[in-house]
Amino acid sequence: xxxxLKLNRGLLGAAVLTLGVxxxxxxxxxxxxxxxxxVATWGGSWKKNIETKIVPKFxxxxxxxxxVTGSPQxxxxxxxxxxxxxxxxxxxxxxxxxxxxxxxxxxxxxxxTASMPxxxxxxxxxxxxxxxxxxxxQESICYNRDKFKExxxxxxxxxxxxxxxxxxxxxxxxxxxxxxxxxxxGAMAHxxxxxxxxxxxxxxxxxxxxxLKFWSRGGEVVTQLQSGDVYAAVVHSGWCVRARNAGANxxxxxxxxxxxxxxxxxxxxxxxxxxxxxxxxxxxxxEYNDADFQLEYARNSGVVPVNSxxxxxxxxxxxxxxxxxxxxxxxxxxxxxxxxxxxxxxxxDKWNRSVSGQ
Numbered sequence: 001x002x003x004x005l006k007l008n009r010g011l012l013g014a015a016v017l018t019l020g021v022x023x024x025x026x027x028x029x030x031x032x033x034x035x036x037x038x039v040a041t042w043g044g045s046w047k048k049n050i051e052t053k054i055v056p057k058f059x060x061x062x063x064x065x066x067x068v069t070g071s072p073q074x075x076x077x078x079x080x081x082x083x084x085x086x087x088x089x090x091x092x093x094x095x096x097x098x099x100x101x102x103x104x105x106x107x108x109x110x111x112x113t114a115s116m117p118x119x120x121x122x123x124x125x126x127x128x129x130x131x132x133x134x135x136x137x138q139e140s141i142c143y144n145r146d147k148f149k150e151x152x153x154x155x156x157x158x159x160x161x162x163x164x165x166x167x168x169x170x171x172x173x174x175x176x177x178x179x180x181x182x183x184x185x186g187a188m189a190h191x192x193x194x195x196x197x198x199x200x201x202x203x204x205x206x207x208x209x210x211x212l213k214f215w216s217r218g219g220e221v222v223t224q225l226q227s228g229d230v231y232a233a234v235v236h237s238g239w240c241v242r243a244r245n246a247g248a249n250x251x252x253x254x255x256x257x258x259x260x261x262x263x264x265x266x267x268x269x270x271x272x273x274x275x276x277x278x279x280x281x282x283x284x285x286x287e288y289n290d291a292d293f294q295l296e297y298a299r300n301s302g303v304v305p306v307n308s309x310x311x312x313x314x315x316x317x318x319x320x321x322x323x324x325x326x327x328x329x330x331x332x333x334x335x336x337x338x339x340x341x342x343x344x345x346x347x348x349d350k351w352n353r354s355v356s357g358q
Contacts, residue, residue: 032063037280038088040078043069045301053293054284063280071179072267076100079107079272086272089281092134093268096182098339101270105130108270112282118289121307131268132285135294135303138325138334139183139263141253142240143232144225151231156253159191159205162232168210172224172233175214176351180236183265185347186337191257196341203354214355218242225250236265237324238302244319252323257335262325264334266306304331 037058041047047067055065068075068088076097079086084107093101101107110129113119119127126133141156148155151166162171174180189195189202212230215221218239224230225243233239237252244250254262269288271281287293294305295313304324305311311328315321325331 028061031061032058032280032283033061035063035277035280036066037063037090037277037284038066038068039284040068040070040072040075040086040088040091042071042092043067049293049297049300050288053290053296054287057287058280058284065284072097073177085274089272089275089277090284091270091272093131093270094182095266095268095337096339096342096344099344101268102130107273109273109275109278111271111285112278115282116286116289118286118291118307121291121309122289123306123308126306131270132289133306134267134269134288135297135306136264136266136331137180137236137238137303138252138254139180139187139234139265140237140240141232141255142221142225142235142237142243142250143253144228144230144249145251146249147228147231155251156232156255158256159188159209159234162234163205163208163210167231169212170229170231171209171211172213172215172221172230172235173206173209173211174234175216176348176355178214178216179218180234180265182339182342182344182347183263183337184234185351186339186342187255187257187263187335190260190335190337191255196338197343199347199350200354203350206355222246222248236302237304241302241319241323244323254325254334260333260335261330262334264331264336266336 041050047069058065072092072094075091108130111132113127119132122133141162143156153164153166156162174184176182176185185199185202186196188205189199192201192205194201218235221233221235221239222243225233225248226246240250240252269285271278275281289307291307291309291313294307294310297303298305298310298314298320299317305314311326315326325334
């Protein structure tokens with residue numbers, strides 16, 4: 001009799017648990033019934049990562065996600081053309097767009113950080129009432145180890161190491177309009193003794209490097225490194241990882257700039273002021289910072305997670321552990337360009353006059 005009582009209690013407990021799970025699942029399943037969340041982000045693998053990891057979760061709760069693809073610059077243009085009535089709810093924003101979004105907050109609304117448990121894995125500076133961090137890239141020197149050995153060149157440590165005559169016409173550098181362009185200009189300005197308000201020294205350095213071309217898409221660099229057209233490139237480490245995975249014997253060098261080592265470019269997520277899908281938008285921001293998604297993102301795209309749990313998990317990947325800086329102290333010591341001190345229009349003008357016409 002006692003055994004039967006124990007069994008019945010066990011069955012009752014299991015039934016209660018099952019009922020509770022069913023109720024929770026049912027409640028969650030309809031949370032976003034009829035909601036279409038529009039997300040402005042890049043296409044390609046960037047979008048695919050979201051489709052693989054986040055979209056199924058949202059669809060399970062009754063909603064659907066649509067994408068407005070393009071760079072943050074082009075999506076900002078769409079926003080301005082629509083006079084602030086954004087054709088999307090959530091937008092990826094670059095650190096270089098600080099003045100566009102975070103000075104007046106004209107385009108965005110406050111986020112509900114209280115509804116985002118994943119913020120516990122972020123540093124304090126990576127979120128506030130208006131934005132939350134999404135990823136960061138490490139802008140590096142990607143070089144062909146075989147070619148450098150063949151030419152008798154040491155592994156590069158600084159940008160200036162790329163000015164060797166044997167590398168003339170065998171170097172690829174980001175155009176200012178590319179994803180890594182502004183970070184490259186700012187970093188080289190610092191490396192050459194200038195700063196955000198004085199990029200002249202950096203532009204002179206870029207001219208001295210005698211590049212084969214100025215790339216506009218990171219995929220171009222992978223192709224150039226595979227074909228042997230270039231022996232080195234200034235590009236974020238993720239593209240170097242892709243070149244390695246494609247068979248090129250390449251390695252990253254995180255450039256030494258004064259007391260800093262490496263260059264940090266980061267992205268933000270914001271919710272548009274005109275969005276009416278605020279709850280869903282906040283849910284999306286939290287999911288974007290989920291460790292599982294951030295890990296998938298890093299492995300497929302070469303970006304570095306902002307979620308500290310995901311960063312720790314990446315250390316078990318031998319290629320990423322070798323080519324990325326994953327130690328928090330190293331990440332903290334990377335150069336971060338302060339775009340609040342920059343006049344981006346002036347940067348573009350000076351680039352066009354100095355570099356593009358060389």
